[in-house]
Amino acid sequence: MTSKGPEEEHPSVTLFRQYLRIRTVQPKPDYGAAVAFLEERARQLGLSCQKVEVAPGYVVTVLTWPGTNPTLSSILLNSHTDVVPVFKEYWSHDPFEAFKDSEGYIYARGAQDMKCISIQYLEAVRRLKVEGHQFPRTIHMTFVPDEEVGGHQGMELFVQRPEFQVLRAGFALDEGLANPTDAFTVFYSERSPWWVRITSTGRPGHGSRFIEDTAAEKLHKVVSSILAFREKEWQRLQSNPHLKEGAVTSVNLTKLEGGVAYNVVPATMSASFDFRVAPDVDLKAFEEQLQSWCQAAGEGVTFEFGQKWTQPQVTPTDDSNPWWAAFSGVCKDLNLTLEPEICPAATDSRYLRAVGVPALGFSPMNRTPVLLHDHDERLHEAVFLRGVDIYTHLLPALASVPALPSES
Numbered sequence: 001m002t003s004k005g006p007e008e009e010h011p012s013v014t015l016f017r018q019y020l021r022i023r024t025v026q027p028k029p030d031y032g033a034a035v036a037f038l039e040e041r042a043r044q045l046g047l048s049c050q051k052v053e054v055a056p057g058y059v060v061t062v063l064t065w066p067g068t069n070p071t072l073s074s075i076l077l078n079s080h081t082d083v084v085p086v087f088k089e090y091w092s093h094d095p096f097e098a099f100k101d102s103e104g105y106i107y108a109r110g111a112q113d114m115k116c117i118s119i120q121y122l123e124a125v126r127r128l129k130v131e132g133h134q135f136p137r138t139i140h141m142t143f144v145p146d147e148e149v150g151g152h153q154g155m156e157l158f159v160q161r162p163e164f165q166v167l168r169a170g171f172a173l174d175e176g177l178a179n180p181t182d183a184f185t186v187f188y189s190e191r192s193p194w195w196v197r198i199t200s201t202g203r204p205g206h207g208s209r210f211i212e213d214t215a216a217e218k219l220h221k222v223v224s225s226i227l228a229f230r231e232k233e234w235q236r237l238q239s240n241p242h243l244k245e246g247a248v249t250s251v252n253l254t255k256l257e258g259g260v261a262y263n264v265v266p267a268t269m270s271a272s273f274d275f276r277v278a279p280d281v282d283l284k285a286f287e288e289q290l291q292s293w294c295q296a297a298g299e300g301v302t303f304e305f306g307q308k309w310t311q312p313q314v315t316p317t318d319d320s321n322p323w324w325a326a327f328s329g330v331c332k333d334l335n336l337t338l339e340p341e342i343c344p345a346a347t348d349s350r351y352l353r354a355v356g357v358p359a360l361g362f363s364p365m366n367r368t369p370v371l372l373h374d375h376d377e378r379l380h381e382a383v384f385l386r387g388v389d390i391y392t393h394l395l396p397a398l399a400s401v402p403a404l405p406s407e408s
């Protein structure tokens with residue numbers, strides 16, 4: 001794949017690179033600049049733009065292309081505006097410069113996750129509008145803050161607002177993952193994030209002594225139990241070629257805290273875990289399992305949640321679901337191979353599915369290594385432009401799905 005010189009760059013790519021330069025990086029995203037950029041896009045496209053401040057400083061921006069039949073539910077195209085932090089010293093190029101190399105790879109935080117998709121939605125809508133199309137269903141593009149830290153000041157609040165009810169979303173598209181093969185990944189469900197901090201308390205004292213019942217000793221037991229569970233799930237995944245990553249429960253030990261000095265045995269220590277619980281797991285039984293690991297380690301071992309999602313939902317991927325039929329039908333027509341999976345990570349789709357909006361997680365990036373949250377996150381301009389084409393085909397089909405039984 002070769003790229004054109006800057007003077008010949010495709011305008012959609014130029015727009016993408018402009019958006020990538022906005023520093024919406026956690027933990028202090030410049031949301032104001034992103035909202036201003038989106039307002040300008042709305043103006044250019046002749047779309048209405050609504051700003052819903054779901055919490056002070058947290059604005060959900062909604063661009064709307066009205067359909068011809070307002071009695072029908074709408075299509076919601078969602079993307080988040082924030083991106084995760086970078087370790088700049090490990091990058092080949094400044095992650096907020098949107099550098100394009102001679103081959104056409106665009107390096108930037110958010111190139112895959114998920115500023116590409118925001119611009120692809122906008123550019124697909126622009127093209128369809130310019131061509132004079134109109135569709136029965138309204139298309140809303142929602143640009144939400146806060147996804148990368150849990151969506152608690154973003155989509156979680158937005159779905160509870162009257163402004164969300166008014167959108168009457170019937171179906172949503174949201175982010176997926178790149179796929180290194182020729183196929184495209186599509187997510188119909190996701191694992192539930194459970195962030196668990198285990199705190200162990202025990203007897204303190206002088207570091208030279210054989211103190212019994214220490215916080216560290218008990219914490220070690222819980223850590224061992226959880227890492228043994230991790231190994232069991234890993235083996236289950238490895239031994240069954242039919243299981244994809246999202247179908248088993250994963251866990252990582254992500255933080256250890258405690259202690260003040262080499263020679264002081266601390267009274268408290270803690271370990272934090274990022275569990276991603278598969279959607280078919282009995283969550284009550286799973287919490288009891290956590291409880292029993294703590295109890296088995298001894299007195300004074302407790303746990304608390306940093307995140308605890310308990311409403312996993314599955315969007316059907318068979319033709320009983322007219323949205324799936326429309327989505328997969330277009331992909332078939334375009335000769336795109338789909339790999340339907342459970343998303344291993346968490347996205348804002350979980351909030352949409354929980355309020356009854358079927359959602360698919362789709363990032364149209366094939367032949368692309370999965371580099372989200374990684375150093376040198378990048379996307380080839382040709383893959384990006386192909387994604388605009390794909391949405392240009394998907395949107396007419398989705399926005400023309402005939403009235404559902406519930407809508408007639």
Ligand code: MET
Nearest residue numbers: 147148149150193345346
């Ligand atoms: C659990 S909050 C979601 C943050 C991010 N999308 C992740 O999956 O880690």
Ligand SMILES: [Zn+2]
Nearest residue numbers: 080113114175
């Ligand atoms: Zn994302």
Ligand SMILES: [Zn+2]
Nearest residue numbers: 084113148372
């Ligand atoms: Zn992310």
